Amino acid sequence: MTALSKYERLETTGLWRETPDAQRREVVVSFGNATIVLSDMNNTALAHWSLHAIHRLNPKQRPAVYSPDEDDITETLEIEDDTMIGAIEEICAEIERHRPHPRRLRWWLLAGSFAMVAALAFFWLPGALLRHTLSVVPEVKRYEIGQTLATKIKRIAGQPCSTTNGNRALAMLEERLSGDQEVKLLVLPAGMPKATHLPGGFILLNRALVEDYEEPDVLAGYFLAEQLRSQLTDPMEPLLRSAGVRATFGLLTTGEIPDAVLDDYAEELLTAPQTPLDAQILLGEFQSASLRSSPYAYAEDPTGETTIELIEADPFITTAPTPVLSDGEWVALQNICSE
Structure with missing residues (x-):
């Protein structure tokens, strides 16, 4: 201990009271090994007080009065010597700094x-x-949320196109490509990307896909791409990520999502870029659906530069697959927005 070694030869006298009823006795006060030693005038040790336990009873008063036990004050020592008082205070302060503080x-x-x-x-x-x-989240709730989102999107993109023959052709397309999935196709007149999807199996298609192309393979390709996106990422996930923790917790505990959250997400869907799809996985979907991939590829990029893999690896580049729709069905679908 640095401070103790500095004062190891320091001595003074003090008045020691061994018990509250005992007479005060003059003693020699010196420093021992981590102790204060109290000795009589014949240099006989009378008491050893641990420096770790010594406690001053009257801070900033003279004479300084110390006790070896803070909790049981039966033994005291009075010191007048300012040098000894300063030494004891310095050493005790250093001990306090190094003492563990629970x-x-x-x-x-x-x-x-x-x-x-x-x-x-x-x-x-x-x-x-x-x-x-x-x-x-159960399927019935997913469908309900998707239906609500579709209603909100209709306010921006318009009411879904509908004719008797066009709806029949749309149902044929659903049956041809959806397999065992529950899918609901909606063709919207404007204000949306070429295609997007919602929870509950809703796939929304822009009318341009039925009016601007000569064959149904383009429309079918976008259908497959959106169906694949919904398989790879739960359609509820981007909604809940956009909604935040509070709305997600609310859905978990009450089964409801605030209407304002759905309003914001509906608008976000119409402007957010689509998640890119791995070309090899997408080609597998075209192969399974007996559908050419090149019409979709050229619709995505007329130059073919960014979709070259879908063009060169078209699974039906040399053979003709089963038509997606008959000519009559395709004509009916092309006119679904005419009324």
Whole structure:
């Protein structure tokens, strides 16, 4: 201990009272090994007080009165010597600085615990909440949310196109390409990208896909692409990511999503870029559906530069697959927005 070694030869006299009823006795006060030594005038040690336990009873008063036990004040020592008082104060202060502080340790442990909980809440909880919510939302609720979103999109993109023969052709296209999936196709007149999809199996198509192309393979290609996107990523996931933790928790606990959240997401859907699809996976879908991929590829990029893989690896580049729709059905579908 640096301070103790500095005062190891320091001595003074003081008045020692061994018990509250005893007479005060003059003693020699010196420093021992981490102790204060009290000796009589014949240099016989009378008491050793631990410097770690010594306690001053009257701070800033003279004479300074010390006790070896803060809790049981039966033994006291009075010292007048300012040098000795300063030495004891300095040594005790140094001991205090190096003493473990349980309260401080508890505070730091508590602060660390709060920080860990906050970090978990910030980084882990949102993802865990999202995954759990996605796993428990039933199909009927997904369909209800998709239907609500479709209604909100209609206010921007217009009412779905509908004719008797056109609806029949659209149903034929659904049956031809959806397999065992529940799909609801809607053709909207304006204000939306070429295609997008919603929870509950809704696929929305721009009327340009039925009016601007000579063959139904383009429309069918966009149908397949959106169907694949809905298979690769749960359609509820981007909605809940956009909605945030509070709305996700609300859906989990009440089964409802605020109307304003759905309004915002409906507008976001109409402007957000589509998620790119892996060409090899998409080609597998075209192969399974007996559908040419090149018409879709050229509709996506008329130059063919960014969709060259879909063009060169078209599974039906040399053979003709079963037509998606008959000529009559395609004509009816092309006129679905005419009324």
